[in-house]
Amino acid sequence: MIERYIADLDELKKSFIEMADMAKKIINDAMEALMERDRERAKATYEYDRLIDLKELEIEERCVRILALYSPEAADLRFVVSVLKSIVDLERVGDLARDICETAIKLSEVPPIKPYVDLPRMLKIVSEMLKDSVMSLLRGDEELAKEVIEKDDIVDSFYERLFEELVDISKKNPENAEVAVRLILVVKSLERVGDHATNIAEYAIYYKTGDVVKHKKAQEYLKKLKERERSGHRENETTG
Template sequence: MLRQSFIEELKKLENSLLEMGNVVKQMLENSKTALLERDEELAKKVIEMDDIVDKYNWDIEDKCLKLLALQQPMAHDLRVIAAAMKIISDIERMGDYCVDIAKFTIELIKMPSLPINEALIKMFELVEKILCDSLEAFVNRDVNFIISVVEQDDAIDRTYYKIYDEIVEEIEHAPETAPQQIRLLMIARFLERVADHVTNVAERIYYMETGELKELHE
């Protein structure tokens, strides 16, 4: 009976972690829409949603500590709890970067409008996909799929460097656009950091399933 109760509590913890990840996924989608549509209210909503992420972070950490203190988790269960505590920290940081994107978007809205770099739009889409895939990997516990999630980060890094080169070139040709271009470059940088944290999540899921702490991204 005690074991069944533990399994139920562990499932609730996992569901809460997924809900937290989905909030950040929505923040990322909203931040892209706010940038493309110059929607200040939507950008402000992204900033407000960070409170929800922070609450999940504290609540899940509290659940983890209680499960460790009140139960006697077996090896795999112990890894799930340990990984969950690390994963929520990474998800919380992703939320922070979405807030940073929203803040820069609000600044851009107050400036003369510039066409959004196509590679930046692509980068949003790539980061959204890797985040969705990491949540799917958490549900399915498929080690091969986890590795494929990490491999997607290479395309995101290449896209970031492409954006960097294009923005530097734009500033050279039109120096007056530098304030906007620099903010767009920073948004790309925040997206690259989100992807790095997604990679961390994938590595924790790999640890959960294999017991091996391994850097999957080389």
């Protein structure tokens, strides 16, 4: 019974990693299709979202099976619950990528209104957040989860800067307004991917500590962690 339980947990982790890899792939492929104006790649990536939906159902069934058969407790229970929540965020990343693909298909037919300079940088940070949030959950790494949450502010800054830039373009060149609005929606989608990565990092903290860290409470949690670290340093200096 114990061996079967451990094997099922391992299979759950494996499937979760596979879904996370799929989510990272689809958002990167969608953005590259947009920036390279690759219509065919955008179409293929759009269809890939269906595989992510199927993977979500598979993992959900695995979680329900583990909960029903083994009634896990403590950390194991928190892990399964965290995975159940996280796959919803990963599935939504797929949906956002699909939306970007729709925009990529439409914009492939018109000339670009600006060089894509900040978009690749924003994508890089969001991709790292997605990867690190999943790893923090799998490892129960509270420190890594904290780093992901902190990076969300950087993503928000990118969004604000690009939003202002694109609005300015549409004001100065009204003929580019429609394209600018579509790009604003793309940037917003990337910002939301960062939010979903932050959610997963929050679930990682819940798995590790049992603390429920959600949205606005995340910043308060980070402050407490920093205060705890400072207190620890002071104690070490005193004892030293």
